[in-house]
Amino acid sequence: MRRRLLLPAVLPLALAACVMQPAPEIATPAPDLPPAFFFRPEGSMQAELAALLPQSDPAWQMLSQAAIAQGPSLAEALARIDTARAGARRAGAERLPNIGAGADVTRNRINPAQFGEAGQQGFIPREQTSYGANITAGWDLDIFGRLKAQERAALARIDAASAQAQGVRLALLAEIAASITDWRTLDARAAAIEADARAARQLAGLAKVREDAGIAPGFDRVRADATASSAATRLAALDSERARLIGRLVTLTGQDAASVRAALASPAPALAAAPAPAALPSDLLANRPDVAAAAANLAAADADLAAAARARFPRISLSGVIGLLAFQPEAFFDDSLIGTLSAGIAGPLLDFGRVGAGIDAAAGDKRAAFAAYRGAVFTALGDAEAAYGTVTAADAEAVLAVAERDQLDRAAGLAESRYRAGLASFLEVLEARRAADASGERAAAALGRAQRARIVLWQALGGEVAPGT
Secondary structure (H helix, E strand, O other), X not given: OHHHHHHHXXXXXXXXXXXXXXXXXXXXXXXXXXXXXXXXXXXXXXXXXXXXXXXXOHXXXXXXXXXXXXXXXXXXXXXXXXXXXXXHHHHHHOOOOEEEEEEXXXXXXXXXXXXXXXXXXXXXXXXXXXEEEEEEEEEEOOOOOHHHHHHHHHHHHHHHHHHHHHHHHHHHHHHXXXXXXXXXXXXXXXXXXXXXXXXXXXXXXXXXXXXXXXXXXXXXXXXXXXXXXXHHHHHHHHHHHHHHHHHHHHHHHOOOXXXXXXXXXXXXXXXXXXXXXXXXXXXXXXXXXXXXXXXXXXXXXXXXXXXXXXXXXXXXXXEEEEEEEEOOHHHOOOOOEEEEEEEEEEOOOOOOOHHHHHHHHHHXXXXXXXXXXXXXXXXXXXXXXXXXXXXXXXXXXXXXXXXXXXXXXXHHHHHHXXXXXXXXXXXXXXXXXXXXXXXXXXXXXXXXXXXXXXXXXXXXXXXXXXXXX
Protein backbone atom coordinates (compact mmCIF):
# COMPACT_ATOMS: atom_id res chain seq x y z
CA MET A 1 0.00 0.00 0.00
CA ARG A 2 2.82 2.41 0.89
CA ARG A 3 4.50 1.75 -2.45
CA ARG A 4 1.31 2.71 -4.26
CA LEU A 5 1.16 6.01 -2.38
CA LEU A 6 4.79 6.88 -3.15
CA LEU A 7 4.55 6.05 -6.85
CA PRO A 8 2.68 9.23 -7.91
CA ALA A 9 5.24 11.38 -6.10
CA VAL A 10 8.31 9.56 -7.44
CA LEU A 11 7.08 9.25 -11.05
CA PRO A 12 7.58 12.96 -11.96
CA LEU A 13 11.11 12.88 -10.54
CA ALA A 14 11.92 9.81 -12.57
CA LEU A 15 10.52 11.31 -15.75
CA ALA A 16 12.34 14.59 -15.18
CA ALA A 17 15.58 12.72 -14.62
CA CYS A 18 15.13 11.16 -18.06
CA VAL A 19 14.95 14.55 -19.78
CA MET A 20 17.43 16.52 -17.64
CA GLN A 21 20.55 17.63 -19.45
CA PRO A 22 23.38 19.81 -18.20
CA ALA A 23 23.68 23.36 -19.45
CA PRO A 24 25.86 23.61 -22.57
CA GLU A 25 29.49 24.50 -21.92
CA ILE A 26 30.38 27.83 -23.52
CA ALA A 27 34.07 28.71 -23.34
CA THR A 28 34.87 32.26 -22.24
CA PRO A 29 38.68 32.47 -22.40
CA ALA A 30 40.37 35.64 -21.21
CA PRO A 31 41.32 37.92 -24.12
CA ASP A 32 45.01 37.98 -25.04
CA LEU A 33 46.44 41.38 -24.12
CA PRO A 34 49.76 42.83 -25.35
CA PRO A 35 52.44 43.31 -22.68
CA ALA A 36 52.55 47.08 -23.29
CA PHE A 37 51.06 49.80 -25.44
CA PHE A 38 52.83 50.39 -28.74
CA PHE A 39 52.69 54.19 -28.31
CA ARG A 40 53.60 54.04 -24.63
CA PRO A 41 55.23 57.21 -23.27
CA GLU A 42 58.79 57.19 -22.04
CA GLY A 43 59.77 58.26 -18.55
CA SER A 44 56.26 59.17 -17.34
CA MET A 45 55.59 56.47 -14.77
CA GLN A 46 55.12 59.08 -12.03
CA ALA A 47 52.58 61.13 -13.98
CA GLU A 48 49.06 61.24 -12.55
CA LEU A 49 46.02 60.41 -14.60
CA ALA A 50 43.94 63.13 -12.95
CA ALA A 51 46.47 65.76 -14.05
CA LEU A 52 45.27 65.30 -17.63
CA LEU A 53 42.12 67.26 -16.74
CA PRO A 54 42.07 71.07 -16.28
CA GLN A 55 41.72 70.77 -12.51
CA SER A 56 43.24 74.19 -11.81
CA ASP A 57 40.65 75.91 -13.99
CA PRO A 58 37.85 77.51 -11.88
CA ALA A 59 35.33 76.88 -14.67
CA TRP A 60 36.08 73.15 -14.54
CA GLN A 61 35.60 73.04 -10.80
CA MET A 62 32.25 74.83 -10.93
CA LEU A 63 30.75 73.21 -14.03
CA SER A 64 31.86 69.65 -13.29
CA GLN A 65 30.31 69.80 -9.82
CA ALA A 66 27.09 71.23 -11.27
CA ALA A 67 26.94 68.45 -13.87
CA ILE A 68 27.40 65.72 -11.27
CA ALA A 69 24.67 67.24 -9.11
CA GLN A 70 22.14 68.21 -11.78
CA GLY A 71 23.16 66.71 -15.12
CA PRO A 72 20.14 64.97 -16.73
CA SER A 73 22.16 62.23 -18.45
CA LEU A 74 23.76 61.12 -15.18
CA ALA A 75 20.44 61.22 -13.34
CA GLU A 76 19.01 58.85 -15.94
CA ALA A 77 21.90 56.41 -15.48
CA LEU A 78 21.54 56.49 -11.70
CA ALA A 79 17.82 55.75 -12.03
CA ARG A 80 18.71 52.58 -13.96
CA ILE A 81 20.82 51.47 -10.98
CA ASP A 82 17.77 51.84 -8.74
CA THR A 83 15.78 49.74 -11.20
CA ALA A 84 18.43 47.01 -11.15
CA ARG A 85 18.53 47.04 -7.35
CA ALA A 86 14.76 46.63 -7.21
CA GLY A 87 15.05 43.65 -9.56
CA ALA A 88 17.68 42.07 -7.31
CA ARG A 89 15.49 42.58 -4.24
CA ARG A 90 12.60 40.94 -6.05
CA ALA A 91 14.78 37.98 -7.10
CA GLY A 92 16.01 37.54 -3.53
CA ALA A 93 12.48 37.73 -2.14
CA GLU A 94 11.36 34.95 -4.50
CA ARG A 95 13.56 32.53 -2.52
CA LEU A 96 11.70 33.30 0.72
CA PRO A 97 8.21 32.23 1.80
CA ASN A 98 5.32 34.32 0.55
CA ILE A 99 2.84 35.03 3.36
CA GLY A 100 -0.50 36.69 2.85
CA ALA A 101 -3.67 37.39 4.78
CA GLY A 102 -7.29 37.77 3.84
CA ALA A 103 -10.85 37.90 5.09
CA ASP A 104 -14.15 37.22 3.36
CA VAL A 105 -17.89 37.07 3.87
CA THR A 106 -19.75 34.65 1.58
CA ARG A 107 -23.51 34.29 1.18
CA ASN A 108 -24.83 31.21 -0.64
CA ARG A 109 -28.37 30.51 -1.81
CA ILE A 110 -29.13 26.87 -2.61
CA ASN A 111 -32.03 24.70 -3.69
CA PRO A 112 -32.87 22.32 -0.78
CA ALA A 113 -34.61 19.93 -3.19
CA GLN A 114 -31.30 18.72 -4.50
CA PHE A 115 -30.69 17.05 -1.14
CA GLY A 116 -33.76 14.87 -1.41
CA GLU A 117 -35.93 14.11 1.61
CA ALA A 118 -33.62 15.98 4.03
CA GLY A 119 -34.03 19.13 2.02
CA GLN A 120 -37.79 18.73 1.77
CA GLN A 121 -38.10 18.32 5.55
CA GLY A 122 -36.24 21.65 6.14
CA PHE A 123 -33.00 20.27 7.51
CA ILE A 124 -31.03 22.07 4.76
CA PRO A 125 -31.17 25.88 4.96
CA ARG A 126 -32.04 27.73 1.78
CA GLU A 127 -29.48 30.52 2.48
CA GLN A 128 -26.17 30.32 4.30
CA THR A 129 -23.62 33.01 5.21
CA SER A 130 -20.01 32.19 6.15
CA TYR A 131 -17.41 34.42 7.76
CA GLY A 132 -13.73 33.65 7.26
CA ALA A 133 -10.24 35.02 7.93
CA ASN A 134 -7.03 33.26 7.03
CA ILE A 135 -3.29 33.48 6.68
CA THR A 136 -1.73 31.78 3.66
CA ALA A 137 1.89 30.81 3.09
CA GLY A 138 3.72 29.38 0.10
CA TRP A 139 7.36 28.53 -0.37
CA ASP A 140 9.31 27.25 -3.37
CA LEU A 141 12.12 25.26 -1.73
CA ASP A 142 14.42 25.84 -4.75
CA ILE A 143 16.13 22.50 -4.23
CA PHE A 144 17.87 22.69 -7.61
CA GLY A 145 18.93 26.35 -7.44
CA ARG A 146 16.82 27.94 -10.18
CA LEU A 147 15.79 30.92 -8.06
CA LYS A 148 19.31 31.31 -6.70
CA ALA A 149 20.67 31.53 -10.25
CA GLN A 150 18.08 34.18 -11.08
CA GLU A 151 19.18 36.16 -8.04
CA ARG A 152 22.83 35.95 -9.17
CA ALA A 153 21.81 37.30 -12.56
CA ALA A 154 19.93 40.19 -10.95
CA LEU A 155 22.91 41.07 -8.74
CA ALA A 156 25.21 41.02 -11.77
CA ARG A 157 22.89 43.47 -13.51
CA ILE A 158 23.36 45.89 -10.61
CA ASP A 159 27.09 45.78 -11.30
CA ALA A 160 26.43 46.34 -15.00
CA ALA A 161 24.15 49.32 -14.32
CA SER A 162 26.69 50.80 -11.88
CA ALA A 163 29.49 50.45 -14.43
CA GLN A 164 27.33 52.02 -17.13
CA ALA A 165 26.56 54.93 -14.81
CA GLN A 166 30.28 55.36 -14.18
CA GLY A 167 30.82 55.39 -17.94
CA VAL A 168 28.20 58.12 -18.31
CA ARG A 169 29.90 60.06 -15.52
CA LEU A 170 33.32 59.84 -17.16
CA ALA A 171 31.96 60.74 -20.59
CA LEU A 172 30.15 63.72 -19.05
CA LEU A 173 33.28 64.98 -17.31
CA ALA A 174 35.38 64.44 -20.44
CA GLU A 175 32.92 66.43 -22.56
CA ILE A 176 32.91 69.28 -20.04
CA ALA A 177 36.71 69.29 -19.82
CA ALA A 178 36.98 69.29 -23.63
CA SER A 179 34.50 72.15 -23.97
CA ILE A 180 36.32 74.22 -21.34
CA THR A 181 39.65 73.49 -23.06
CA ASP A 182 38.17 74.60 -26.38
CA TRP A 183 36.99 77.81 -24.70
CA ARG A 184 40.46 78.52 -23.29
CA THR A 185 41.93 77.76 -26.70
CA LEU A 186 39.59 80.35 -28.20
CA ASP A 187 40.83 82.83 -25.59
CA ALA A 188 44.44 82.11 -26.61
CA ARG A 189 43.59 82.40 -30.30
CA ALA A 190 41.77 85.68 -29.64
CA ALA A 191 44.79 87.04 -27.75
CA ALA A 192 47.05 86.10 -30.69
CA ILE A 193 44.68 87.75 -33.19
CA GLU A 194 44.46 90.91 -31.05
CA ALA A 195 48.27 91.05 -30.95
CA ASP A 196 48.29 90.73 -34.74
CA ALA A 197 45.76 93.56 -35.02
CA ARG A 198 47.85 95.81 -32.79
CA ALA A 199 50.95 95.11 -34.85
CA ALA A 200 49.02 95.86 -38.06
CA ARG A 201 47.74 99.15 -36.65
CA GLN A 202 51.26 100.14 -35.59
CA LEU A 203 52.47 99.32 -39.07
CA ALA A 204 49.67 101.41 -40.57
CA GLY A 205 50.65 104.27 -38.28
CA LEU A 206 54.26 104.04 -39.40
CA ALA A 207 53.15 104.01 -43.04
CA LYS A 208 51.01 107.10 -42.36
CA VAL A 209 53.99 108.97 -40.90
CA ARG A 210 56.14 108.09 -43.91
CA GLU A 211 53.29 109.03 -46.24
CA ASP A 212 52.91 112.42 -44.57
CA ALA A 213 56.67 112.93 -44.85
CA GLY A 214 56.46 112.24 -48.58
CA ILE A 215 58.84 109.29 -48.47
CA ALA A 216 56.27 106.51 -48.96
CA PRO A 217 53.18 106.15 -51.14
CA GLY A 218 49.68 106.15 -49.62
CA PHE A 219 49.13 102.65 -50.93
CA ASP A 220 51.37 101.29 -48.12
CA ARG A 221 49.03 102.66 -45.48
CA VAL A 222 45.98 101.21 -47.27
CA ARG A 223 47.53 97.74 -47.35
CA ALA A 224 48.40 97.99 -43.64
CA ASP A 225 44.83 99.01 -42.83
CA ALA A 226 43.56 96.00 -44.82
CA THR A 227 45.76 93.71 -42.74
CA ALA A 228 44.28 95.17 -39.52
CA SER A 229 40.74 94.67 -40.89
CA SER A 230 41.53 91.04 -41.68
CA ALA A 231 42.54 90.47 -38.04
CA ALA A 232 39.25 92.01 -36.86
CA THR A 233 37.30 89.67 -39.14
CA ARG A 234 39.12 86.62 -37.76
CA LEU A 235 38.37 87.81 -34.23
CA ALA A 236 34.65 88.20 -34.94
CA ALA A 237 34.51 84.68 -36.39
CA LEU A 238 35.33 83.23 -32.96
CA ASP A 239 31.98 84.36 -31.53
CA SER A 240 30.04 81.59 -33.28
CA GLU A 241 32.36 78.97 -31.76
CA ARG A 242 31.85 80.49 -28.32
CA ALA A 243 28.08 80.33 -28.71
CA ARG A 244 28.29 76.65 -29.71
CA LEU A 245 30.40 75.83 -26.64
CA ILE A 246 28.03 77.63 -24.28
CA GLY A 247 25.09 75.71 -25.72
CA ARG A 248 26.97 72.45 -25.32
CA LEU A 249 27.81 73.18 -21.68
CA VAL A 250 24.18 74.13 -20.95
CA THR A 251 23.15 70.69 -22.20
CA LEU A 252 25.84 68.87 -20.22
CA THR A 253 25.53 70.68 -16.90
CA GLY A 254 21.84 71.54 -16.69
CA GLN A 255 22.79 75.17 -15.97
CA ASP A 256 21.49 78.28 -17.73
CA ALA A 257 23.65 80.13 -20.23
CA ALA A 258 24.29 83.07 -17.87
CA SER A 259 25.73 80.75 -15.20
CA VAL A 260 27.89 78.93 -17.74
CA ARG A 261 29.19 82.20 -19.16
CA ALA A 262 29.97 83.50 -15.68
CA ALA A 263 31.98 80.36 -14.89
CA LEU A 264 33.94 80.63 -18.14
CA ALA A 265 34.67 84.30 -17.42
CA SER A 266 36.78 83.31 -14.40
CA PRO A 267 40.51 83.81 -15.03
CA ALA A 268 42.37 80.58 -15.67
CA PRO A 269 46.03 79.60 -16.00
CA ALA A 270 47.48 79.26 -19.46
CA LEU A 271 47.14 75.93 -21.21
CA ALA A 272 49.89 73.56 -20.09
CA ALA A 273 50.31 69.99 -21.32
CA ALA A 274 50.80 67.56 -18.43
CA PRO A 275 52.94 64.44 -19.02
CA ALA A 276 50.95 61.39 -20.09
CA PRO A 277 50.96 58.59 -17.48
CA ALA A 278 52.24 55.16 -18.49
CA ALA A 279 49.62 52.43 -18.07
CA LEU A 280 49.45 48.72 -18.85
CA PRO A 281 46.85 47.17 -21.17
CA SER A 282 45.70 44.97 -18.29
CA ASP A 283 44.76 48.11 -16.32
CA LEU A 284 41.90 48.68 -18.73
CA LEU A 285 40.11 45.56 -17.50
CA ALA A 286 39.76 47.11 -14.05
CA ASN A 287 39.48 50.81 -14.97
CA ARG A 288 37.27 51.00 -18.04
CA PRO A 289 33.55 51.20 -17.16
CA ASP A 290 32.47 49.72 -20.49
CA VAL A 291 34.68 46.67 -19.92
CA ALA A 292 33.34 46.27 -16.37
CA ALA A 293 29.75 46.57 -17.64
CA ALA A 294 30.38 43.96 -20.34
CA ALA A 295 31.92 41.60 -17.77
CA ALA A 296 28.90 42.03 -15.48
CA ASN A 297 26.52 41.38 -18.37
CA LEU A 298 28.47 38.21 -19.17
CA ALA A 299 28.10 37.06 -15.54
CA ALA A 300 24.37 37.79 -15.70
CA ALA A 301 24.05 35.81 -18.94
CA ASP A 302 25.89 32.89 -17.34
CA ALA A 303 23.48 32.91 -14.38
CA ASP A 304 20.50 33.15 -16.75
CA LEU A 305 21.78 30.06 -18.58
CA ALA A 306 22.07 28.19 -15.29
CA ALA A 307 18.52 29.18 -14.34
CA ALA A 308 17.20 28.08 -17.75
CA ALA A 309 18.93 24.69 -17.42
CA ARG A 310 17.46 24.18 -13.95
CA ALA A 311 13.99 24.61 -15.37
CA ARG A 312 14.27 20.94 -16.40
CA PHE A 313 14.25 19.93 -12.72
CA PRO A 314 11.06 19.48 -10.71
CA ARG A 315 9.88 22.28 -8.46
CA ILE A 316 9.08 21.32 -4.88
CA SER A 317 6.86 23.67 -2.93
CA LEU A 318 5.12 23.88 0.41
CA SER A 319 1.90 25.73 1.07
CA GLY A 320 -0.39 26.15 4.02
CA VAL A 321 -3.51 27.95 5.21
CA ILE A 322 -4.62 28.64 8.74
CA GLY A 323 -7.70 30.63 9.61
CA LEU A 324 -11.13 30.93 11.13
CA LEU A 325 -14.45 29.93 9.56
CA ALA A 326 -17.90 30.43 11.11
CA PHE A 327 -21.49 30.67 9.94
CA GLN A 328 -22.56 33.09 12.66
CA PRO A 329 -20.69 36.29 13.56
CA GLU A 330 -20.94 35.61 17.29
CA ALA A 331 -19.37 32.17 16.82
CA PHE A 332 -16.38 33.48 14.88
CA PHE A 333 -13.92 32.79 17.71
CA ASP A 334 -15.64 29.70 19.13
CA ASP A 335 -13.90 26.58 17.92
CA SER A 336 -13.76 27.85 14.31
CA LEU A 337 -10.06 27.21 13.63
CA ILE A 338 -9.28 25.53 10.31
CA GLY A 339 -5.97 24.73 8.60
CA THR A 340 -4.44 23.10 5.56
CA LEU A 341 -0.84 22.03 4.90
CA SER A 342 0.26 20.63 1.56
CA ALA A 343 3.39 19.83 -0.38
CA GLY A 344 3.63 19.72 -4.15
CA ILE A 345 6.04 18.66 -6.82
CA ALA A 346 5.82 19.65 -10.47
CA GLY A 347 8.16 19.33 -13.39
CA PRO A 348 8.26 19.08 -17.16
CA LEU A 349 6.89 15.85 -18.52
CA LEU A 350 6.17 16.49 -22.16
CA ASP A 351 6.75 20.15 -23.04
CA PHE A 352 7.55 19.63 -26.73
CA GLY A 353 10.89 21.43 -26.45
CA ARG A 354 9.85 24.54 -24.52
CA VAL A 355 12.52 24.18 -21.85
CA GLY A 356 15.14 23.19 -24.40
CA ALA A 357 14.35 26.26 -26.48
CA GLY A 358 14.76 28.42 -23.38
CA ILE A 359 18.17 26.87 -22.72
CA ASP A 360 19.24 27.42 -26.32
CA ALA A 361 18.14 31.07 -26.14
CA ALA A 362 20.05 31.60 -22.87
CA ALA A 363 23.11 29.93 -24.41
CA GLY A 364 22.90 32.28 -27.39
CA ASP A 365 22.65 35.25 -25.04
CA LYS A 366 25.76 34.11 -23.22
CA ARG A 367 27.73 33.73 -26.45
CA ALA A 368 26.59 37.22 -27.48
CA ALA A 369 27.57 38.62 -24.06
CA PHE A 370 31.03 37.07 -24.36
CA ALA A 371 31.47 38.52 -27.84
CA ALA A 372 30.40 41.91 -26.49
CA TYR A 373 32.91 41.58 -23.66
CA ARG A 374 35.75 40.81 -26.08
CA GLY A 375 34.60 43.72 -28.23
CA ALA A 376 34.70 46.06 -25.22
CA VAL A 377 38.22 44.90 -24.33
CA PHE A 378 39.59 45.48 -27.81
CA THR A 379 37.72 48.75 -28.12
CA ALA A 380 39.46 49.87 -24.93
CA LEU A 381 42.84 48.76 -26.29
CA GLY A 382 42.23 50.61 -29.55
CA ASP A 383 41.10 53.76 -27.77
CA ALA A 384 44.15 53.77 -25.51
CA GLU A 385 46.60 53.11 -28.36
CA ALA A 386 45.04 55.89 -30.45
CA ALA A 387 45.00 58.29 -27.51
CA TYR A 388 48.66 57.70 -26.68
CA GLY A 389 49.62 58.16 -30.33
CA THR A 390 47.53 61.32 -30.60
CA VAL A 391 49.17 62.82 -27.51
CA THR A 392 52.63 62.17 -28.96
CA ALA A 393 51.70 63.65 -32.34
CA ALA A 394 49.90 66.65 -30.81
CA ASP A 395 52.89 67.43 -28.58
CA ALA A 396 55.25 67.33 -31.56
CA GLU A 397 52.91 69.61 -33.53
CA ALA A 398 52.65 72.07 -30.62
CA VAL A 399 56.44 72.27 -30.24
CA LEU A 400 56.89 72.96 -33.95
CA ALA A 401 54.03 75.49 -34.02
CA VAL A 402 55.46 77.45 -31.09
CA ALA A 403 58.93 77.43 -32.67
CA GLU A 404 57.46 78.64 -35.98
CA ARG A 405 55.58 81.44 -34.19
CA ASP A 406 58.71 82.64 -32.40
CA GLN A 407 60.79 82.55 -35.59
CA LEU A 408 58.21 84.42 -37.66
CA ASP A 409 57.73 87.02 -34.90
CA ARG A 410 61.47 87.65 -34.92
CA ALA A 411 61.45 87.87 -38.71
CA ALA A 412 58.61 90.40 -38.63
CA GLY A 413 60.44 92.47 -36.02
CA LEU A 414 63.66 92.48 -38.05
CA ALA A 415 61.77 93.44 -41.22
CA GLU A 416 60.13 96.38 -39.44
CA SER A 417 63.48 97.57 -38.05
CA ARG A 418 65.02 97.41 -41.52
CA TYR A 419 62.03 99.34 -42.90
CA ARG A 420 62.46 102.07 -40.31
CA ALA A 421 66.11 102.29 -41.26
CA GLY A 422 65.24 102.49 -44.96
CA LEU A 423 66.89 99.15 -45.72
CA ALA A 424 63.73 97.21 -46.67
CA SER A 425 60.58 97.90 -48.65
CA PHE A 426 57.16 98.11 -47.12
CA LEU A 427 56.14 95.05 -49.12
CA GLU A 428 58.80 92.98 -47.32
CA VAL A 429 57.54 94.21 -43.97
CA LEU A 430 53.95 93.48 -44.89
CA GLU A 431 54.69 89.92 -46.06
CA ALA A 432 56.66 89.20 -42.88
CA ARG A 433 53.80 90.54 -40.76
CA ARG A 434 51.19 88.45 -42.59
CA ALA A 435 53.24 85.28 -42.03
CA ALA A 436 53.63 86.09 -38.33
CA ASP A 437 49.92 86.88 -37.95
CA ALA A 438 48.79 83.36 -38.86
CA SER A 439 51.52 81.64 -36.83
CA GLY A 440 50.33 82.95 -33.45
CA GLU A 441 46.82 81.60 -33.91
CA ARG A 442 48.14 78.29 -35.23
CA ALA A 443 50.37 77.89 -32.18
CA ALA A 444 47.43 78.57 -29.83
CA ALA A 445 45.27 76.03 -31.66
CA ALA A 446 48.06 73.42 -31.54
CA LEU A 447 48.47 73.86 -27.80
CA GLY A 448 44.71 73.43 -27.40
CA ARG A 449 44.77 70.21 -29.43
CA ALA A 450 47.57 68.87 -27.25
CA GLN A 451 45.51 69.53 -24.12
CA ARG A 452 42.40 68.04 -25.70
CA ALA A 453 44.33 64.89 -26.62
CA ARG A 454 45.10 64.41 -22.94
CA ILE A 455 41.40 64.51 -22.07
CA VAL A 456 40.78 61.78 -24.65
CA LEU A 457 43.61 59.76 -23.08
CA TRP A 458 42.09 60.25 -19.61
CA GLN A 459 38.81 58.81 -20.80
CA ALA A 460 40.47 56.01 -22.80
CA LEU A 461 42.37 54.79 -19.72
CA GLY A 462 39.21 54.62 -17.66
CA GLY A 463 39.51 58.01 -16.00
CA GLU A 464 39.20 58.69 -12.33
CA VAL A 465 36.74 60.96 -10.62
CA ALA A 466 38.36 63.68 -8.58
CA PRO A 467 37.21 64.06 -4.94
CA GLY A 468 34.12 66.17 -4.69
CA THR A 469 32.83 65.26 -8.15
